[in-house]
Amino acid sequence: MVVVVTGSPGSVVDVRRGNRAAVLRALYLQGPKSRQRLVGMTGLSVGTVSSLVTGLIGEGFVREAGVLGSDGGRPRTLVRIDPEYGYVVGAVVEETRLRVELFDAALGGVARASWPLALGVQGAEMVAARVLEGVEELLAEAGVARERVLGVGLGVPGVVEQVPEPVLHAQAYGLPRVPLGALLRAGTDLPVFLENGAKTLGQAEQWFGAGRDAEDLVVTLLGTGVGASIISHGTLYRGASSSAGEWGHTKVEPGGRMCRCGVRGCLEAYVGSGALLERYREVTGRDLSGGDEEEAVALLFADPAAAPVLDEAVRHLSVALSNLINLLNPGRVVLGGWLGQLLGRSRLTEIRTATGALTLTHPYAGTEIRVGEMGGDAVSVGAALLVVNHLIGPTTPAGAEP
Template sequence: MTAPGKQTVRDLRRGSRAILLRRVYFDGPISRQELGPATGLSAGSISNVTAELLADGLLEECGSVESEGGRPRILLRVPPGAAHLIGVDVGETQVRVALFDLALTELAASDHPLTDCGHDVAHVVELVLGGVAEVLHRTGADPASVLGVGVGVPGIVEQGAPVDDGLGITVHSQTIGWDAVPLGKLLRAGTALPLYVDNGAKTLGQAEMWYGAGRGARHAVIALFGSGVGACVIVDGARFRGATSSAGEWGHTRVHVGGRRCRCGSRGCLEAYVGAEALLERWGRAPAGASEKAGLAALLAAAEAGDPATGELLDEAAEYFGSAIADLVNLFNPERIVIGGWAGLLLGPRLLPGIRRAAADYALHFPHAQTTITLGTLGPDAVTVGAATLPLSHFLDSGGDPRPR
């Protein structure tokens, strides 16, 4: 029996594979010679691990570059088609399921609006499982090639034990009426694929940090601005989760004591003033029967056309949003704040100047001077991309082990 805390040869090998695979994934194409300084591994380890990963089909040679006075250096990359990933966004107004290759290129997607049934748990589970089956059927992808299904949900996610194959995943979401929903168990009844579930803002945060506007930052906050509001706090390159994974419920911090009633049941929450649902409710002029996105587009069009009341509403929302960002600046001292989500990207060009002004007015001057506030770059479906990074993250951290958590 291995002594507690003592690494085995197998552990060391797995760690070396993970270091090398992650570096090639994010920095490839890259040569073996460049991997030495980049990973800290010896030349012998790089040679052995590279040979293993090539034999497993997790690396491929993809051309060469000239070297000074020697043979051309062969470049390596992770082949995009070596495996597949599924990302699911259980949003406020729809469930979106997408199939990706390892380069996070979307191969197929299935969108299902949440209408009369709303967030009825059985209905949502049915839509998720149906969407997974649909994208696999449409692409002809072998289920055995899928590294896992990542699901982004509104609310707080308890992960359960690492060895329970997702069965212990439980979701608490007051805003949609989910109280200790055993989502992992319900999804496991309909699929054998590995399951990974996390809060939607946290999946968005991981996507923007890996591929988007957060890339290169070590301390950041990624804000999700949609029907509601949330945040992913990045501390020294890692997502901050808190004691029970509920860190980042920024939308339910107070901006007005005794203010408007929020969907969570409390009063004066940020979400009750700047969430898309709250903005439309306060505006009160959305076209009858319009979707939330269509309604917000109409609100923006009215403001751009010069309607004073609508313009004042958006100006007030920008001030609330900016003052709440000032709190993030004062609390977490991030170097970058990224605003994403479909509503954030739709209203961002209009609101961003006001948000920046309010943040400057309300934040402490020194930490604010170290912070940039910008919009996300991955588009309105970034939560789906982020959800797909959940199984991808396990894949990279395990050195290419396809087995679930």
């Protein structure tokens, strides 16, 4: 059940809702904590935290989770998110497949499945229908009743404009303006939330991965496509029309290779998985395409003959990273996505050195380049977080309740 409470800015309702969100966010990010520890983490008073926790236990969102002993003091009862509060679905639309994962309310994995999907070949209506069918199939397999589902989060390639029903702009797939939010909501009574896949990956890395303790960071997604999630002062930056982070279509070689978007010289045309496989074929004469793309790229990385291909990819990636750092001044850049992790783990020293040589000394000195920590389900975890963020509500500065 989703409860929406309205109130004027600065009202008792707004303050309590913001304080409630602060407590829930702390429990999601840090795990079981005592009420006393939550006071220190949130900056709220003892009375406010006690009242909020009591209310959250009454809702079923939070439950007590054992006792923490202390040296000579009174034992402290821990509280945590109650996994049995309900279920959250995180789904991901990729170029060739749909992946759906079911989580409990504490974001513990319950079940997952994937199905073939031809994005750009199947019409938007068929894609929406397949997403909803996939959700229903997974719920049936897991034995979870629909009324126990708190919402569905969906990560997709392309720009997702939130105006007010989400509209997908996926130029590279021949889907210039698709009312995907309306199509999905017309087929289900479950709450549905949409976002660009790179942005959902960024949320997952920010909450649980390599971006946990950073306030200003960029999480890059490198895979079949290339994108980025820009996080400023702990908040996702979307831009005027939600297209911030289309890093894969920034130019690294004017007049260079043709990108899927129809323009030459994009970063994605040099470091996307399809681009690497095509360049490998040109250099070695070996064609690894036609099967599973991730397996094919893994074979490429294992072949010493692919060294010139990877050297070229690192050069172009470093140009793009330098531009990001000079422009945005992030404290951290995370190399995320399955391909980003492969490049980062095998070429991190080269990437750092090449990027540093191209970047202004001052911003580069304040930027750390890390490899992402989230695995292949990062985008689906981030998609599930779209639902969790809605359930938590906006976090506002801690305040006393009038």
